[in-house]
Amino acid sequence: MYVIGLQEVNSKITTFLSDLAFDDPWSIFFMTVLSPLGYMKLSSVRMQGLLLLIFVKHVHLPFIRDIHTHYTRTGLYGYWGNKGGVSIRLSLFGHTICFMNCHLPAHIENTEQRLDDFEKILEMQFEGEGIPSPLDHELLFWFGDLNFRIADYGIHFVRESINNRRFSLLWEKDQLNMAKKKEAFLKEFKEGPLLFKPTYKFDLYSDVYDTSEKKRKPAWTDRILWKVKNNSETSKEGEFPEEENSISISLTNYFSHMSYGISDHKPVTGTFKLEMKPLVSDPLVTLNAEGEWSAEHDVLIRYSAGPEFPSSAWDWIGLFQMNFRHVKDYVTYAWVEDDEIASNRDSKQVYMSGSEIPKMGGEFLLCYYSNNLQSIVGISEPFQIQPSQTPVEKDLPGEGSSWLQKPDNPGSGDSVESPKNSEL
Numbered sequence: 001m002y003v004i005g006l007q008e009v010n011s012k013i014t015t016f017l018s019d020l021a022f023d024d025p026w027s028i029f030f031m032t033v034l035s036p037l038g039y040m041k042l043s044s045v046r047m048q049g050l051l052l053l054i055f056v057k058h059v060h061l062p063f064i065r066d067i068h069t070h071y072t073r074t075g076l077y078g079y080w081g082n083k084g085g086v087s088i089r090l091s092l093f094g095h096t097i098c099f100m101n102c103h104l105p106a107h108i109e110n111t112e113q114r115l116d117d118f119e120k121i122l123e124m125q126f127e128g129e130g131i132p133s134p135l136d137h138e139l140l141f142w143f144g145d146l147n148f149r150i151a152d153y154g155i156h157f158v159r160e161s162i163n164n165r166r167f168s169l170l171w172e173k174d175q176l177n178m179a180k181k182k183e184a185f186l187k188e189f190k191e192g193p194l195l196f197k198p199t200y201k202f203d204l205y206s207d208v209y210d211t212s213e214k215k216r217k218p219a220w221t222d223r224i225l226w227k228v229k230n231n232s233e234t235s236k237e238g239e240f241p242e243e244e245n246s247i248s249i250s251l252t253n254y255f256s257h258m259s260y261g262i263s264d265h266k267p268v269t270g271t272f273k274l275e276m277k278p279l280v281s282d283p284l285v286t287l288n289a290e291g292e293w294s295a296e297h298d299v300l301i302r303y304s305a306g307p308e309f310p311s312s313a314w315d316w317i318g319l320f321q322m323n324f325r326h327v328k329d330y331v332t333y334a335w336v337e338d339d340e341i342a343s344n345r346d347s348k349q350v351y352m353s354g355s356e357i358p359k360m361g362g363e364f365l366l367c368y369y370s371n372n373l374q375s376i377v378g379i380s381e382p383f384q385i386q387p388s389q390t391p392v393e394k395d396l397p398g399e400g401s402s403w404l405q406k407p408d409n410p411g412s413g414d415s416v417e418s419p420k421n422s423e424l
Contacts, residue, residue, distance in 0.1 A: 005101030045069035062283030085121040094279025102144040148176035192254030205261035247276040285378030294386040314371035332356040361387035
């Protein structure tokens with residue numbers, strides 16, 4: 001999975017409204033990079049300049065459920081979204097995980113305000129029945145521009161320590177490290193060692209710390225922390241905790257990327273290894289392409305659903321290219337009820353019109369989208385569509401046009417969104 005958090009994206013009113021209607025440049029960029037590698041955009045949430053995106057491999061899609069998003073304003077006493085947090089929670093193979101991308105108040109003297117704002121963000125509730133609070137998820141990631149500074153030491157001592165790469169001299173005066181020792185709600189959060197230069201504040205397009213009149217003192221403002229519920233992680237790789245349904249997480253690397261200069265912050269990434277015993281091992285729906293597929297004739301799909309699956313007349317099956325970007329990036333689709341042609345106790349059969357099958361052929365996937373669960377709950381093995389024997393005038397639609405092919409398109413309500421830091 002790739003989880004990407006951005007802060008201070010362009011949120012001028014004209015840009016923001018445009019990004020609500022169309023994919024913003026940052027989301028398009030990440031989709032362009034990740035879709036050829038087999039990752040699709042699972043979910044996103046935006047609040048003004050805060051953006052959180054999650055990309056996953058196709059193989060995991062049927063086992064990711066109960067996806068919910070939320071945003072919490074903390075700017076201007078909770079009325080303005082220039083500061084706050086955006087969150088996505090989900091169930092992964094039956095385990096609950098929550099991601100929180102935050103932008104907390106600036107300036108060295110506002111430590112208490114930062115802590116108060118984060119407590120408020122943690123108190124929020126996702127909409128829906130039976131969804132745990134952020135702290136009650138088995139795994140919680142907290143990251144973003146947290147804006148904690150280095151207290152007490154003067155700018156010359158801080159810069160000299162950085163120049164000599166004696167970062168450990170600064171750790172004990174890092175406001176977040178100090179808060180973790182005394183604030184009960186932070187004590188279970190873990191973080192990797194700060195073995196990289198403080199990520200704020202730099203002159204644009206350089207690795208030189210602030211040379212403006214303000215001469216901001218360098219600080220590790222951009223952080224990634226995590227919390228495992230009930231301390232159920234294990235220290236030995238490959239060894240699971242005693243609880244049957246627990247998960248184990250280990251940090252592989254944690255560093256900043258000095259080559260990026262479009263912001264006065266340097267982006268931070270963390271790579272994690274997550275191990276778990278799957279509590280969910282079977283997809284809710286299994287499906288496959290039947291017979292030979294080509295644009296010369298109508299084609300058939302067979303699917304079967306588990307007894308607990310909450311089917312809907314608005315469910316649909318989409319035909320996707322192998323490098324599809326998101327759930328709306330289909331070539332064509334079939335309604336599971338309206339296009340059904342056969343049914344028995346074990347499975348059902350639907351058809352797609354040959355006129356909507358790509359004439360150029362190639363390798364494709366079928367995905368079953370559940371309207372009730374608002375997610376893909378089944379995915380086929382890759383299969384080949386044979387090239388058409390008739391002359392080809394048109395081929396696959398361009399990006400963004402796929403949902404214009406039928407009058408009643410099955411769009412899903414997932415708006416996409418755009419930067420300062422990319423985290424996780």
